[in-house]
Ligand SMILES: Cc1cc2nc3c(=O)[nH]c(=O)nc-3n(C[C@H](O)[C@H](O)[C@H](O)COP(=O)(O)OP(=O)(O)OC[C@H]3O[C@@H](n4cnc5c(N)ncnc54)[C@H](O)[C@@H]3O)c2cc1C
């Protein structure tokens with residue numbers, strides 16, 4: 346069964362301005378997560394009753410790493426938690442990425458869409474796939490060591506031009522030749538995903554995107570978090586938390 | 601005290617305990633991944649109409665102190681899909697199913713009732729109180745005459761007991777309660793959400809795409825307890841009390857106020873196992889306080 350568990354905070358430190366890495370120790374025998382899945386973080390105070398969905402950045406044994414940006418009161422509270430604290434989180438939720446059996450994988454990430462691609466990179470590497478990452482940052486870089494370790498090739502773009510390509514990830518990819526058997530796994534802001542959708546459609550590359558939406562429950566009970574897909578000529582609504590957060594990029598309707 | 605008897609009879613249904621799920625905060629497969637649904641008194645499923653409804657645009661959810669706003673707008677796949685998917689999945693559990701019915705007109709309410717008459721559903725809950733659907737729902741729930749009219753029509757069509765769910769967005773809830781009692785309702789549930797709104801300070805726009813939404817969660821509990829108390833004194837019908845219940849103690853408060861059973865809504869979003877936790881905590885509370893059964897607890901109210 347899925348459950349809510351009390352994990353022990355082992356580490357909670359800044360990686361870049363407003364970006365934090367939280368390492369949680371899970372109880373023995375706890376569920377392994379797949380790349381693209383997320384956990385609900387329960388803050389449990391009167392002002393922040395709803396779960397904060399945060400993607401699995403990495404799971405090794407009973408160590409679960411989450412990397413998050415402080416954008417509001419809830420994530421600020423998370424950043425203030427001290428090592429040793431108990432953090433209530435859910436079992437891994439959602440469907441995650443599907444890795445191809447062979448060939449090339451391109452991981453395209455932007456901002457806090459970068460963290461979930463760490464787990465994807467390690468899983469793809471373990472499968473013997475050729476892994477390239479194209480990562481976009483506002484300014485400060487983070488998680489570089491992990492990608493350097495897991496990927497065969499790594500390209501960086503920054504909006505301020507302070508490192509790597511000056512521009513965004515899709516502009517960076519425009520300048521590259523990609524092998525025909527490349528599967529693209531993406532996570533990032535909506536405008537980036539929309540541009541990637543057009544990019545992949547033009548090159549006939551399969552694309553999987555991870556979406557975000559405001560959540561009530563985070564496990565499929567409330568239908569608060571729907572997105573729209575165009576499937577067989579008709580618009581269908583799917584729950585980001587349960588039917589996603591990873592969807593076939595060619596089907597997503599970006600509004 | 602060793603054993604507490606939580607068994608409850610509610611409008612003709614025999615329940616293991618008086619705790620149910622609140623409509624819209626429960627889905628059979630998804631909630632069933634966190635706990636054994638057979639441990640509940642009953643489950644109330646999400647609002648269903650005869651034909652599919654698309655619901656409102658997103659964002660549909662906004663957080664507030666002690667609760668949340670939702671404007672899901674009764675998105676549902678229609679009665680046929682409900683029967684094939686939700687109801688057939690629930691058949692494996694030993695738990696009565698109460699179907700929450702949605703409609704825009706008397707005819708639509710009657711249509712969904714007829715669709716579900718020949719199914720395993722144990723009871724209907726008529727939602728005349730959704731604040732998130734413009735022309736439907738709440739229009740019926742805020743006017744005693746219209747509430748009576750839709751109750752009567754559904755009652756005439758229904759082959760199962762009919763519970764009518766009231767909105768708190770009225771000046772006198774007892775007038776609506778009396779109207780649906782006179783119209784033949786078998787039970788009353790209250791409360792649905794309170795109409796609310798939040799504005800994003802960055803964009804200066806409402807946080808919800810729908811503009812307004814329904815407030816639920818612990819913040820509304822005192823309003824719900826007060827309304828259960830008032831309605832208990834106005835009608836004889838069994839009452840399902842809900843609104844902000846998070847713990848067994850909260851449930852006990854509703855029973856003391858006059859509810860015969862309770863439902864857990866928003867708490868299940870905040871904590872997926874909340875409904876079964878409430879069952880355990882209610883039993884523990886009653887054991888601690890020395891009440892052998894629900895009737896004994898209810899009778900203890902001094903007021
Ligand atoms: C599947 C999924 C995976 C995610 N993974 C990550 C991750 O790995 N790292 C990371 O930094 N962020 C991630 N996010 C975004 C993260 O959930 C939000 O930044 C966070 O909930 C904001 O909380 P807050 O209290 O600081 O912000 P506030 O704006 O104060 O939050 C108010 C409410 O809005 C919700 N909310 C606000 N922004 C978002 C958003 N972008 N998406 C969904 N809900 C939001 C909050 O959960 C809360 O209910 C993910 C979101 C989703 C849906």
Ligand SMILES: Cc1cc2nc3c(=O)[nH]c(=O)nc-3n(C[C@H](O)[C@H](O)[C@H](O)COP(=O)(O)O)c2cc1C
Nearest residue numbers: 622623624647670727791792816817843844865866
């Ligand atoms: C996300 C959400 C969806 C809801 N959907 C329905 C619904 O379909 N039908 C209905 O009668 N009530 C619906 N409700 C109202 C609840 O059943 C309940 O009456 C209300 O939330 C108060 O209880 P609570 O504070 O325990 O959540 C919904 C509430 C929420 C939060």
Ligand code: FES
Nearest residue numbers: 561562563568586
């Ligand atoms: S957040 Fe409740 S269904 Fe997705």
